[in-house]
Amino acid sequence: GRAKGSxxxxxxxxxxxxxxxxxxxxELSQYNMYKVHPKVAQNGIKKVIGDIIEQxxxxxxxxxxxxxxxxxxxxxxxxxxxxxxxxFIAQYEKAMLDYIKAEFPDFKMLSIARHCDENSIHWHVVGxxxxxxxxxxxxKVLGGPPExxxxxxxxAARVAHLGLRRGIxxxxxxxxxxTKTEWERRKEIERQAQKALDEIGL
Numbered sequence: 001g002r003a004k005g006s007x008x009x010x011x012x013x014x015x016x017x018x019x020x021x022x023x024x025x026x027e028l029s030q031y032n033m034y035k036v037h038p039k040v041a042q043n044g045i046k047k048v049i050g051d052i053i054e055q056x057x058x059x060x061x062x063x064x065x066x067x068x069x070x071x072x073x074x075x076x077x078x079x080x081x082x083x084x085x086x087x088f089i090a091q092y093e094k095a096m097l098d099y100i101k102a103e104f105p106d107f108k109m110l111s112i113a114r115h116c117d118e119n120s121i122h123w124h125v126v127g128x129x130x131x132x133x134x135x136x137x138x139x140k141v142l143g144g145p146p147e148x149x150x151x152x153x154x155x156a157a158r159v160a161h162l163g164l165r166r167g168i169x170x171x172x173x174x175x176x177x178x179t180k181t182e183w184e185r186r187k188e189i190e191r192q193a194q195k196a197l198d199e200i201g202l
Contacts, residue, residue, distance in 0.1 A: 022187070024119045028084065033114040040110050048110065055134040069138040070128060071110070074100070076155075077122035078164055088162065089114075089121065095159050096123060103151065106131055106141050 023029070040048050049070060057063045064070070076096050082088065093114070100107060109127040129141040142148065149169075156166035178186075 022119055023117050025084075025117045028116040031086070031089070031114075031116040034111070035113075036111045037109065045110070049128075052128055052130070052134075052136065056130075056136045059133045059135045064136060068136065070136060071126065072107075072129070072138060072142060074125040074127075075122060076125070077120045078159075080120045082121075082164070084116070084121075089116070091162055092159060092164075093123070095162070096125075096155075099155050099158050100125065103154070104129070104141055106137060 037048070053064055053070065076092075078092065100109070106129050107127050108130055109125060111124075111126045113124040115122055115124075129136060129138045131137045131140075153166060156164065
């Protein structure tokens with residue numbers, strides 16, 4: 001279910017995901033991109049994830065826990081202040097895919113979505129982490145928060161040649177993470193406010 005939700009959100013398949021997406025530049029929607037693994041296209045994400053879990057349980061002496069991390073979604077983005085440029089997007093995307101391949105060799109990509117029409121151009125990369133025995137190894141591949149923060153630093157260095165630099169750490173800004181529920185509530189308030197303004201002609 002979570003895997004299907006991740007796909008639906010990044011592909012905007014569900015109405016609430018479409019509504020929560022902040023489409024700031026509809027004229028750039030034509031440059032959005034969606035790619036999916038052939039097995040997912042043929043059998044659906046539910047079947048593919050089910051097969052992966054079954055393979056893991058056959059290869060491992062311990063069955064996968066019901067709350068185990070089966071896969072992950074990576075988000076890549078850069079500042080909206082960077083002017084729109086297809087060659088720049090292509091260079092960033094290549095650096096991103098090269099980084100994933102080099103740093104996460106056990107990460108098997110199931111889908112990738114590029115959104116160019118929101119406030120910041122960004123990519124959703126969804127996949128699973130499998131070792132040579134086809135056992136799920138998400139935590140081993142991704143590590144914990146310190147390792148993930150280090151990857152943010154490392155990737156920033158990888159794209160520095162494009163004129164990009166690392167954002168300010170939240171340890172300095174003290175910013176608090178906005179939950180999905182909070183974000184959707186905020187977007188709903190904005191939609192209702194805009195609807196009211198439209199009705200009175202403002």
